[in-house]
Amino acid sequence: MNIGTLVRTARWYLREVSGESLYDRYLEHHAAGHTGEPAMTRAEFERWRVDRGDTDPPARCC
Amino acid sequence: MPELNVSNRSGLNLRSVLLWSAVGLVGAIAWGVVALSRGERISAIWLVAAALGSYAIAYRFYARFIVKRVLRVNDRRATPAERLNNGIDFHPTDRRVLFGHHFAAIAGAGPLVGPVLAAQMGYLPGTIWIIVGVIFAGAVQDMVTLFFSMRRNGRSLGQMARDEIGPVGGAAALIAVFAIMIILLAVLALVVVNALAQSPWGTFSIAMTIPIALFMGVYLRTLRPGKVIEATVIGVALLLFAVIAGSWVEGSSWADTFTLSPRALVIWLVIYGFAASVLPVWMLLAPRDYLSTFMKIGTIGLLAVSVLLAAPTLSNEAITKFASSGAGPVFAGSLFPFVFITIACGALSGFHSLVSSGTTPKMIQKESQIRMIGYGAMLVESFVAIMALIAASIIEPGLYYAINAPAGLLGSTVQSASAAVNNLGFAITPEALTAAANAVGEQTLVARTGGAPTLAIGMSEIFAAVFGGAGLKAFWYHFAIMFEALFILTTVDAGTRVGRFMLQDTLGNLYKPLRQVSWKPGVYATSAVVVGAWGYFLYQGVNDPLGGINQLFPLFGIANQLLAAVALTVCTTLLIKSGRLKWAWVTGVPLAWDAAVTLTASYQKIFSADPKLGFFAQASKFSAALEQGTVLAPAKNLAQMNTVVTNSLVDGVLSVLFASLIIIVIADAARVCYRTYRSPEPLPSTEAPFVESRILAPAGLTSGGDDRRETASSGTDRPPT
Numbered sequence: 001m002n003i004g005t006l007v008r009t010a011r012w013y014l015r016e017v018s019g020e021s022l023y024d025r026y027l028e029h030h031a032a033g034h035t036g037e038p039a040m041t042r043a044e045f046e047r048w049r050v051d052r053g054d055t056d057p058p059a060r061c062c
Numbered sequence: 063m064p065e066l067n068v069s070n071r072s073g074l075n076l077r078s079v080l081l082w083s084a085v086g087l088v089g090a091i092a093w094g095v096v097a098l099s100r101g102e103r104i105s106a107i108w109l110v111a112a113a114l115g116s117y118a119i120a121y122r123f124y125a126r127f128i129v130k131r132v133l134r135v136n137d138r139r140a141t142p143a144e145r146l147n148n149g150i151d152f153h154p155t156d157r158r159v160l161f162g163h164h165f166a167a168i169a170g171a172g173p174l175v176g177p178v179l180a181a182q183m184g185y186l187p188g189t190i191w192i193i194v195g196v197i198f199a200g201a202v203q204d205m206v207t208l209f210f211s212m213r214r215n216g217r218s219l220g221q222m223a224r225d226e227i228g229p230v231g232g233a234a235a236l237i238a239v240f241a242i243m244i245i246l247l248a249v250l251a252l253v254v255v256n257a258l259a260q261s262p263w264g265t266f267s268i269a270m271t272i273p274i275a276l277f278m279g280v281y282l283r284t285l286r287p288g289k290v291i292e293a294t295v296i297g298v299a300l301l302l303f304a305v306i307a308g309s310w311v312e313g314s315s316w317a318d319t320f321t322l323s324p325r326a327l328v329i330w331l332v333i334y335g336f337a338a339s340v341l342p343v344w345m346l347l348a349p350r351d352y353l354s355t356f357m358k359i360g361t362i363g364l365l366a367v368s369v370l371l372a373a374p375t376l377s378n379e380a381i382t383k384f385a386s387s388g389a390g391p392v393f394a395g396s397l398f399p400f401v402f403i404t405i406a407c408g409a410l411s412g413f414h415s416l417v418s419s420g421t422t423p424k425m426i427q428k429e430s431q432i433r434m435i436g437y438g439a440m441l442v443e444s445f446v447a448i449m450a451l452i453a454a455s456i457i458e459p460g461l462y463y464a465i466n467a468p469a470g471l472l473g474s475t476v477q478s479a480s481a482a483v484n485n486l487g488f489a490i491t492p493e494a495l496t497a498a499a500n501a502v503g504e505q506t507l508v509a510r511t512g513g514a515p516t517l518a519i520g521m522s523e524i525f526a527a528v529f530g531g532a533g534l535k536a537f538w539y540h541f542a543i544m545f546e547a548l549f550i551l552t553t554v555d556a557g558t559r560v561g562r563f564m565l566q567d568t569l570g571n572l573y574k575p576l577r578q579v580s581w582k583p584g585v586y587a588t589s590a591v592v593v594g595a596w597g598y599f600l601y602q603g604v605n606d607p608l609g610g611i612n613q614l615f616p617l618f619g620i621a622n623q624l625l626a627a628v629a630l631t632v633c634t635t636l637l638i639k640s641g642r643l644k645w646a647w648v649t650g651v652p653l654a655w656d657a658a659v660t661l662t663a664s665y666q667k668i669f670s671a672d673p674k675l676g677f678f679a680q681a682s683k684f685s686a687a688l689e690q691g692t693v694l695a696p697a698k699n700l701a702q703m704n705t706v707v708t709n710s711l712v713d714g715v716l717s718v719l720f721a722s723l724i725i726i727v728i729a730d731a732a733r734v735c736y737r738t739y740r741s742p743e744p745l746p747s748t749e750a751p752f753v754e755s756r757i758l759a760p761a762g763l764t765s766g767g768d769d770r771r772e773t774a775s776s777g778t779d780r781p782p783t
Contacts, residue, residue: 020289025149045288047344051343059420059560060167061167061413
């Protein structure tokens with residue numbers, strides 16, 4: 001594995017694990033849904049995503 | 063797309079036989095050294111080798127056996143993530159990413175605290191239980207719960223208990239979850255209080271995490287939405303700066319402001335817990351979660367590397383005299399059952415079943431991946447526990463007891479502590495105690511119970527041996543305190559909120575508006591109840607002359623193992639109901655062990671005539687003295703005598719409650735299992751129906767070799783009926 005692949009893999013992993021890539025996934029899912037409604041902007045999406053935690057907090061163990 | 067290779071199905075080629083023989087040999091030699099060395103100090107590397115060798119063999123053979131023969135996972139069956147994919151809750155997630163999420167959710171302060179306290183019995187009992195326990199109980203529970211929840215579209219443990227056992231078992235499970243949450247939060251908060259009391263450096267750096275989190279929250283909300291990595295990098299840099307700045311604060315006029323008594327810290331923590339529970343998550347909880355997850359994974363990785371490089375020598379004995387006498391100062395009771403109660407997380411942790419039946423089952427791509435995610439992540443947590451045990455065992459026993467025995471025994475000066483430690487049969491001079499405190503930049507280390515200061519000293523020795531030498535010990539000590547306190551407080555945030563939701567949901571049956579999360583009076587009232595409940599036990603722990611950790615930690619262990627009993631009961635019932643009676647021992651044996659441990663511990667805590675061990679014996683001894691107007695050590699006045707009596711009674715009643723819950727759940731499940739056994743017809747399945755999968759993904763970490771075959775071969779299995 002060369003340095004370039006390593007950096008790309010690390011970047012991919014961090015984006016996935018941190019949730020940064022969720023917006024891309026949302027856009028894909030939205031496009032596949034063919035609802036015709038405009039997709040949320042990045043800021044709208046991130047607000048919506050984090051506010052879900054108000055009613056559905058993340059499980060954190062001891 | 064993995065290349066399909068269905069040949070060589072037996073998997074027994076020469077290379078693999080040689081490899082696994084070598085792993086087995088290394089593990090066996092390491093176990094030999096760990097178990098048989100007496101009177102000579104061994105290197106911590108042997109513990110690491112015994113652990114890693116055992117994990118590898120267990121993962122390769124036992125976990126694989128459970129997945130293939132017992133659970134009969136089927137990669138042709140679409141998982142809920144694939145069938146119900148909505149891009150949010152349900153989404154087929156890469157196994158390596160999901161492993162990260164799952165590990166971050168299950169690993170917390172538990173595996174760091176329990177082993178440190180259990181080091182009182184020596185390093186051997188803890189090591190054996192952590193490794194054997196995780197292989198046959200903890201990792202099995204996590205994986206099997208994950209499997210059954212995944213087959214039921216991600217239903218929670220409570221829902222499965224209600225569906226499979228009945229309303230009584232379901233209600234008992236719900237009460238168990240709530241009770242363990244309260245005790246857990248109180249004990250964890252107590253660990254933080256004991257770590258920060260009289261420590262301006264630690265208190266300042268932890269206090270700074272609040273403005274740092276608020277800043278990150280605003281950054282992610284308005285400045286750069288979604289740039290999580292960027293915000294976390296900035297946050298971690300600020301956090302490290304706060305640890306460094308703590309030493310300046312300690313030497314400045316601000317030091318008094320940040321020197322707080324345990325009682326003042328309790329008040330601050332209760333206020334903080336309430337605020338964190340009612341504030342929107344974007345402000346505090348979400349950014350803290352990013353920070354603590356990063357710190358957790360980063361520090362654990364750093365510790366693993368440092369243990370290997372530093373290869374410290376253990377100073378602890380293999381088995382101490384407290385293992386059989388049961389008169390240890392850190393916690394009362396003998397090896398069985400109390401090692402198995404004290405070390406819950408890292409060996410068997412009931413709390414994990416809530417994560418395994420929460421978000422994770424909704425994200426799994428392929429059924430066979432439960433081995434890597436459910437079993438594998440728990441093995442890593444177990445390894446964290448082994449490292450904590452190592453960190454506690456490299457400390458000289460004299461220092462260990464001077465830090466971990468309760469203040470009532472040690473007194474408050476280095477002289478009294480030194481004398482008390484000598485009475486216990488270990489040695490440390492007052493000068494050595496002062497020097498140890500100075501080396502890590504603390505005013506005193508006497509009676510800093512709770513495990514965090516001990517762990518931080520062990521970690522600072524290991525880190526300083528690799529990076530920076532003795533000059534950086536104070537920095538590493540406070541770094542370790544920050545690391546532990548940070549994610550304990552994140553657990554307190556999240557736990558208070560989860561407890562609040564459970565309460566809102568349950569009380570909502572009686573009074574409808576309570577259920578609405580937007581109805582502010584309801585939110586405030588239920589938050590206050592949850593904070594008040596753990597705040598009560600925290601306050602009790604801080605004021606108890608007998609030592610809060612000494613009294614409360616066994617209750618925490620019993621509560622956690624109680625939840626494990628519920629999870630293992632649900633798993634065993636499901637194995638039997640789904641026609642796998644001959645494999646019911648896979649979760650049935652750990653359940654029997656767990657029930658034996660928990661019930662023996664409860665029995666001793668309730669009925670023991672030894673006032674050091676039995677809560678009610680303790681209460682009656684002190685109340686008898688109180689009637690005569692005499693003051694018994696370690697209490698110093700009548701008010702403290704009253705505190706002891708009240709605390710012992712409350713803890714005793716809780717022990718009775720926990721023991722009754724275990725018995726109710728197991729008895730109710732046994733009834734259901736017997737009915738299933740007698741039923742001529744198989745009971746209707748509660749599994750989601752079979753749907754053919756359209757995606758292909760490997761089972762393990764790499765996409766080659768063994769996994770490639772497993773993916774291909776499972777494609778030819780028939781779906782179980």
